[in-house]
Amino acid sequence: MTMALFDACLALCLPLLAWMVLRTESLSQAVVLFVALGLLAALGWARLDAPDISLVEAAVGTGLTGALLMHTLSWTDERPPDIVARARRRPGSLLALAALTGVLGWAVLALPPDDPGLTREVDARLARSGVEHPVTAVLLNFRGYDTLLEIAVLLVAALGARAVNPRTERPSPEPARDPLTGELFRMMVPALLLVAGYLVWVGEHGPGGAFQAGAILAGGGVVALLTLQMGAPRLSSWRVRVVLLTGPLLFIAVAVAPLFSGRDLLEYRRDLAGTLIFVVELALTATIALVLLMFFPGVRPARVSGGKAP
Amino acid sequence: MNPWVLYALSGVTVFSVGLVGLFSHEHPVKRILASNIMGSGVLLVLVSLARREPTGTPDPVPHALVLTGIVVSVSSTALGVALARRIARLDETAEEGRAGSDAEAGGGAG
Numbered sequence: 001m002t003m004a005l006f007d008a009c010l011a012l013c014l015p016l017l018a019w020m021v022l023r024t025e026s027l028s029q030a031v032v033l034f035v036a037l038g039l040l041a042a043l044g045w046a047r048l049d050a051p052d053i054s055l056v057e058a059a060v061g062t063g064l065t066g067a068l069l070m071h072t073l074s075w076t077d078e079r080p081p082d083i084v085a086r087a088r089r090r091p092g093s094l095l096a097l098a099a100l101t102g103v104l105g106w107a108v109l110a111l112p113p114d115d116p117g118l119t120r121e122v123d124a125r126l127a128r129s130g131v132e133h134p135v136t137a138v139l140l141n142f143r144g145y146d147t148l149l150e151i152a153v154l155l156v157a158a159l160g161a162r163a164v165n166p167r168t169e170r171p172s173p174e175p176a177r178d179p180l181t182g183e184l185f186r187m188m189v190p191a192l193l194l195v196a197g198y199l200v201w202v203g204e205h206g207p208g209g210a211f212q213a214g215a216i217l218a219g220g221g222v223v224a225l226l227t228l229q230m231g232a233p234r235l236s237s238w239r240v241r242v243v244l245l246t247g248p249l250l251f252i253a254v255a256v257a258p259l260f261s262g263r264d265l266l267e268y269r270r271d272l273a274g275t276l277i278f279v280v281e282l283a284l285t286a287t288i289a290l291v292l293l294m295f296f297p298g299v300r301p302a303r304v305s306g307g308k309a310p
Numbered sequence: 311m312n313p314w315v316l317y318a319l320s321g322v323t324v325f326s327v328g329l330v331g332l333f334s335h336e337h338p339v340k341r342i343l344a345s346n347i348m349g350s351g352v353l354l355v356l357v358s359l360a361r362r363e364p365t366g367t368p369d370p371v372p373h374a375l376v377l378t379g380i381v382v383s384v385s386s387t388a389l390g391v392a393l394a395r396r397i398a399r400l401d402e403t404a405e406e407g408r409a410g411s412d413a414e415a416g417g418g419a420g
Contacts, residue, residue, distance in 0.1 A: 003313075004313070007313045007316050007317070008316060010317075010320075011316040011317055011319065011320035012320070014320045014321075014323075014324050014350075014354070015320060015323035015324050015327055018323075018324045018327040018328060018331075018347045018350075018351075019327050021331075021343055021347060022327065022328075022330075022331035022334075022335065022340065022343070022344060022347070027337070027339055027340070030339075030340065030343055031339075031343070034343055034346065034347070037347070037350070038350070041350055041354060044317055044320075044354065045354075045357055047313065047317075048313070048314065048317060048357050048358055048360070048361045048368070049361060049367070049368045050357050050360070050361075050368065050373055050376070052373060052377060053353075053357060053373055053376050053377060053380070056377055056380050056381075057380060060380055060381065060384050061346075061350070061380045061383070061384065064384060065346065065383075065384055065387050068384075068387065068388060068391055069339065069342070069343070069387070069391065072339060072391045072394060072395060073339065075395045075398060075399075093330050093333075093334055096326075096330055097326050097327065097330045100326040100329065100330075101322055101323050101326045104322040104325065104326065105319050105322050105323075108315075108318045108319065108322055108355065108359075109315070109319075111359070111362075112362075113312065113315075113362065114362050114363050114364070115362050115363070116362070116363045116366070116369065117359075117360060117362070117363075117369030117371065117372070118369055118370075118371045119363070119366065119367060119368070119369045119370070122369075122370050122371065123367075134367065134370035135370045135373045135374055135377070137370070138370045138371055138373070138374035139374045139377065139378075142371075143371070143374060143375075146374065146375070146378050147378065150378045150381055150382060153381075153382050153385050154381065154385050156385075157385035157386065157388055157389045158385075158388070160389050160392070161388050161389050161391075161392035162392075164389075164392045164393055164395075164396045165392050165395055165396055165399075211377060211380075211381060288381075292384070295384075295385075295388035295391075295392075297392075297395065
């Protein structure tokens with residue numbers, strides 16, 4: 001009963017918070033509400049027995065996205081919100097909202113109420129996948145295409161972001177002087193590495209894996225970036241290029257190798273599958289961490305001409 | 311009522327709130343927020359559909375798809391944010407070029 005009440009509250013809160021994010025006039029307030037929405041969604045996913053997604057949502061969908069949006073606000077102009085950030089008055093918008101929700105809700109309710117989906121199929125073939133966790137098996141073995149292409153999407157997005165803003169490659173303007181943040185960061189690094197390593201290792205038989213670990217590492221990197229412990233990674237550096245390409249190239253090599261022995265793309269040998277998946281995940285972790293870090297521009301260079309009216 | 315129905319309906323509502331928000335805002339950051347909210351709604355529906363059978367493990371295929379979806383949405387957010395920064399910088403340069411007497415301030419960014 002308590003849990004049902006909790007579910008109902010959560011299910012009500014999510015759309016309400018989404019509405020508030022879009023109604024709020026202050027941009028920074030909207031981002032903070034968005035982070036709250038993401039955390040509540042992570043809670044909901046934990047209630048739906050999806051711990052993997054809950055972890056990724058909390059780390060990537062909320063943590064990194066929130067930090068990215070917050071960081072952007074310091075780059076874009078905070079113009080008077082009444083002009084820009086407020087929604088245009090649209091009398092029909094509530095009506096459209098209700099109609100759309102009604103139609104989509106009807107479609108959802110028309111689905112068969114207790115359908116196991118592909119659970120049986122995955123369970124039956126789990127022993128052949130080389131790992132024990134069904135989500136990892138789907139991600140890196142049964143639907144390896146998805147993950148391979150996803151890495152390509154990440155790389156393209158990072159390159160695109162850099163191409164649009166080539167000048168964010170400049171190193172940080174001044175070295176760190178604040179002793180507190182420096183010390184804090186130094187204490188944080190071993191714990192971060194430990195957690196990330198654990199998440200990669202545990203992905204084989206439980207919730208965890210390359211994305212979660214990469215997100216944790218990238219989070220540490222963002223802290224380093226924002227506290228000026230480190231310059232933004234430069235695309236022109238060969239080290240950065242090597243790390244960026246390790247994951248995708250290794251994955252492609254592992255995917256293509258079976259073709260030479262007469263099997264299909266991404267069809268691992270059964271006795272090697274576990275090892276291969278672990279190695280690919282390790283390489284992907286490094287690439288994902290660096291790509292997520294590269295989404296962050298460096299610290300905004302000081303304005304040359306100030307004196308702008310608020 | 312099964313809990314999945316609750317969460318699925320909640321996801322549907324979140325999606326439509328995001329869609330309406332996307333069309334009624336002009337500020338790029340707000341639009342990025344709206345598209346992220348739409349994504350959350352879709353993913354919530356997918357995850358709750360994976361939990362339709364009340365006992366046993368949930369369907370892992372939608373879970374894997376949602377993991378991919380979250381990473382793709384963070385990529386699109388990053389690209390959108392980069393474009394927003396670029397737009398802000400171009401606006402700034404244009405304003406400086408208009409306001410300042412220094413004519414060459416407008417031609418700096420490449």
